[in-house]
Amino acid sequence: MARRTGLSPHVIRIWERRYGAVVPQRSHTNRRMYSEADIERFTLLRKAVDLGHGIGHVAKLPTERLRQLIALEGAPAREPAVASVLNAQRSAMSSAPAAQDSVHVEACLAAVRRLDAMELERAIARAAVALSRPVLIDQVLVPLIHEVGELWQVGTLRVVHEHLLTAAIRSFWSTIRSPQEALPGAPNMVITTPAGQIHELGAILAAATASAMGWRTTYLGPNLPAEEIAAALEFNQAQIVALSVVYPDDDPLLEHELRRLRHYLHPAIAIIVGGRAAQSYHRVLDEIGAERICVLADFRERLAGFRRQPDAPLATAPPPPAE
Ligand code: B12
Numbered sequence: 001m002a003r004r005t006g007l008s009p010h011v012i013r014i015w016e017r018r019y020g021a022v023v024p025q026r027s028h029t030n031r032r033m034y035s036e037a038d039i040e041r042f043t044l045l046r047k048a049v050d051l052g053h054g055i056g057h058v059a060k061l062p063t064e065r066l067r068q069l070i071a072l073e074g075a076p077a078r079e080p081a082v083a084s085v086l087n088a089q090r091s092a093m094s095s096a097p098a099a100q101d102s103v104h105v106e107a108c109l110a111a112v113r114r115l116d117a118m119e120l121e122r123a124i125a126r127a128a129v130a131l132s133r134p135v136l137i138d139q140v141l142v143p144l145i146h147e148v149g150e151l152w153q154v155g156t157l158r159v160v161h162e163h164l165l166t167a168a169i170r171s172f173w174s175t176i177r178s179p180q181e182a183l184p185g186a187p188n189m190v191i192t193t194p195a196g197q198i199h200e201l202g203a204i205l206a207a208a209t210a211s212a213m214g215w216r217t218t219y220l221g222p223n224l225p226a227e228e229i230a231a232a233l234e235f236n237q238a239q240i241v242a243l244s245v246v247y248p249d250d251d252p253l254l255e256h257e258l259r260r261l262r263h264y265l266h267p268a269i270a271i272i273v274g275g276r277a278a279q280s281y282h283r284v285l286d287e288i289g290a291e292r293i294c295v296l297a298d299f300r301e302r303l304a305g306f307r308r309q310p311d312a313p314l315a316t317a318p319p320p321p322a323e
Helices: 009-017 036-050 063-074 080-093 101-113 117-130 133-153 159-176 201-212 226-236 252-264 278-287 296-304
Strands: 188-192 216-219 240-244 270-274
Touching (some): 009 101, 009 133, 036 063, 101 117, 133 201, 159 201, 188 226, 201 296, 226 240, 252 278
Parallel strands (some): 188 240
16 A cells, blocks of 8 residues: 555555545445545545645545646646646645644654654644644644644553653743733633643643643643632632533543532633543533533634623632642
8 A cells, every 4th residue: 555655655644534634445444445535535545644735625626636736737848727626726725724743743653653842842843833722733743742642542652752742832832922922901711621621731732722822821730629710710710610520431430520610600700621531521510500611712713702791700719628
């Protein structure tokens, strides 16, 4: 397959998984079985990428359209009319998700594989210079985290690789965050994960998303009991608490913690919960009036539409436990 298409097995897998470029059939032992049509499609996609198209722009094009594209652009000399068709096609495609990011994902992933902390930090920093903050988060960091998670699950990477990535993202977030980012008079948000939730990257990404939009953010790390979260909201006069819930999807302690949190907060304080396991707690989230927002783009919209309450509500956290 790799020999016939000119693509490495790794790229083939990424194009399949991340971009849905080809959906191969599976054998009864779950091995991928590529047809001639799949091979042609990968070959056309490789040529399109060689011609300068981002894989994200072309991955979902019908094969016939790809053939036309290669025939048009691969031709040695171009008539002016052809050039204008190409430009029209390019601008039509530019509304598709950008894919300049895949280069950055690959660079970061290569550094993770080599367990090269310095190179990983450099690769993230390069992406941060080249891309806007939302693109960096949505198109580089999120796919990178998910990819590392999958490679870890199948045993290609080890937990140390995941730890390296988590450490790099945590340190990247603290270096890019600057107090100047917060707009004057900006509302304040507390971001954390509830007690028992140790996966913190979703919370870090939510914090990075909010602070890039000019919010004052207080990121508290993971695994906080309800009364501490409420105390942080009270100290900072925060109006939103954003929580990330990733694993597991059936923790009764978490339900209890969420109810306790609601109990300590003024009803006007918004509780926003995201993360891959948030959906599993929809009942308790509905019960406490929390908003479930699992896509960072929706989070941005929500924050853009946020209106400060006229009289800032307070959380009423219980006093700290006696020594
Ligand atoms: C990093 C990581 C770890 C690290 C965590 C380190 C740390 N300090 O955070 C460590 C090694 C400790 C770890 C441990 C474990 N992990 Co883990 N881990 C991951 C990994 C790679 C990233 C997790 C993460 O932070 N995701 C958060 C974000 C990036 O992803 P997301 O939840 O999909 O969120 C998206 C949106 O919902 C949104 N979002 C997220 N949060 C929020 C919050 C708000 C407010 C908003 C608006 C949006 C939002 O943003 C994201 C981007 O779109 C994932 C892989 C993955 N695909 O997620 C596995 C994963 C979550 N882990 C998994 C497992 C199984 C475990 C362990 C049980 C492994 C073990 N055998 O010990 C333990 C559990 C520990 C525990 N007690 O909970 C599984 C869970 C499978 C499942 N059934 O759900 C995953 C999916 C890996 C896998 N593919 O199998 N893990």
